[in-house]
Amino acid sequence: MSEFLNHPVRAIAAKDLADARRDHFILIVIGFIALAALTSLVTGAIALANDVTTYNDAKATLMALGKSLDGIAAPEFYPLKLLRGAIEQIEIIGAVLGILAGFRAAVSERGRQTLALIMTRPVKSWQFLAGKYVSGVALLSLGLAAVFGLAAVTLQLTSGVGLQLADLGRIAIVWVTASAYVMVFYSLTFVLTLWAKSPANALLLSFALWLLVVLVAPQVGDTLDPDNQVAGGVFKQLHVPKAEQNRIKAGYAGFETIRNGIEAASVTKHFERFSFAVLGIKDSYTGKPLGPILVEKRGDFLWILFTSLGLAALMLARPINANRLTKE
Structure with missing residues (x-):
């Protein structure tokens, strides 16, 4: 037990977490994400609560008049759809949080000239880097857990629709995916x-890559999608049958391959596709069982996971040259 507690990876991770708590900067960014997410969430939750109240009042009125409710389908309410704003905030500001946390973790040792001292201790290069990675996982995943936890509590208290255990499971899945995305x-x-x-x-x-991956590539993909040129989609608005949609799309298959390739190059787009499906934000997945959604969207999840693990492997792969890094 004592060997585990004194392990260099754990010691370095604990030191990095303590530094993050002291400077408060990362905590402030997490608080900003939570505030931005809750701002958009509360507005939608209040509107949903009004819809629930209106339905219940109408139901009570009909029952008071002795009217039968047989044959009248009760409306279905989906509170998880209100998490759209929270997901969009994590896509953009969460990625910024990852950049700032990664920069702070690396530059803190360079700026204080402590890296050379650390490397004179019986600490292997991979242990130092692994400790930094573990601290990043802990800091960012816990921060996102706080954001999703506050969102779930807000939905429970203000939407008028109680969250079920299955809803919490969906939120937990998206939280894990969001943590991998930010990492x-x-x-x-x-x-x-x-x-x-x-x-x-x-x-x-880093910010140039953030701009390209988070903002430019997804926006280019959306803008070039012919079906997105009308709110709600051209095919949906014109009531074009699915078979006819496929025939039309076959006419510009090459263009569609390029457009989709631009979107698929962005890890942000994969995170959005996966999260919108699991939470039922996208209408075509609303009310669908979770199992088939996970099977259909496993490619998006694996893209995020392998990208995150690949960069983690790159982070741990190369030995540190402390003398070079401490020469500013």
């Missing part, structure tokens, strides 16, 4: 910062 940007920025001659240049490059 993509943590690992990327950590690697760039630790190995760049100038930490400032590494941070600028």
Whole structure:
């Protein structure tokens, strides 16, 4: 037991978490994500609660008049759809959080000239890097857990529709996926910062990649989608049958391959597709059982997971040259 408690990986992770608590910066960013998510959530939850109240009042009125409710289908309410704003905030600001956390974890040792001292101790290079990675996983996953936890409590208290155990399970799945998504940007920025001659240049490059992956690629894909040129979709608005849709799409299959390739290059788009499906935010998945959704969307989840693990492996792969890194 004592050997585990004194293990270098654990010691470095604990030190990094303590540093994060002291400077409060990461906690402030997490608080900002929570505030932005809850702002959009509360508005929708209040509207949903009004719809629930209206239905219950109408039902009570009919029953008071002695009217039968047989044959009248009760409306279905889906509170998880209100998490759309929270997912979008994590897509954008959560990725920024990963960048800042990764930059802080790497530059803290460079800035205080402690890296050379650490490496003189009986600590292997991979143990140092693994400790940094473990602290990043703990910090970011716990922060996102707080965001999703607050969102779930808000839905429970304000939407007028109680969350079921299955709903909490869906939220938990998305939380795990969101943690892996944010760790993509943590690992990327950590690697760039630790190995760049100038930490400032590494941070600028990280944000340039963030701009390309999070904002540009998904937006280009959406803008080039012919079916997105009308709110709700051209095919849906014109009531085009599915078979006819497929025939029309076959006419521009090459264009569609390029457009989808641009979207698929973005880990953000995969996170959005997976989360929107699991939470039922996208109408075609609303009310569907979770099992078939996970089977259908496993490709998006695996893309996020393998990207995150691949960058983690890159982070741990190369030995540290402490002398070079401490020469600023």
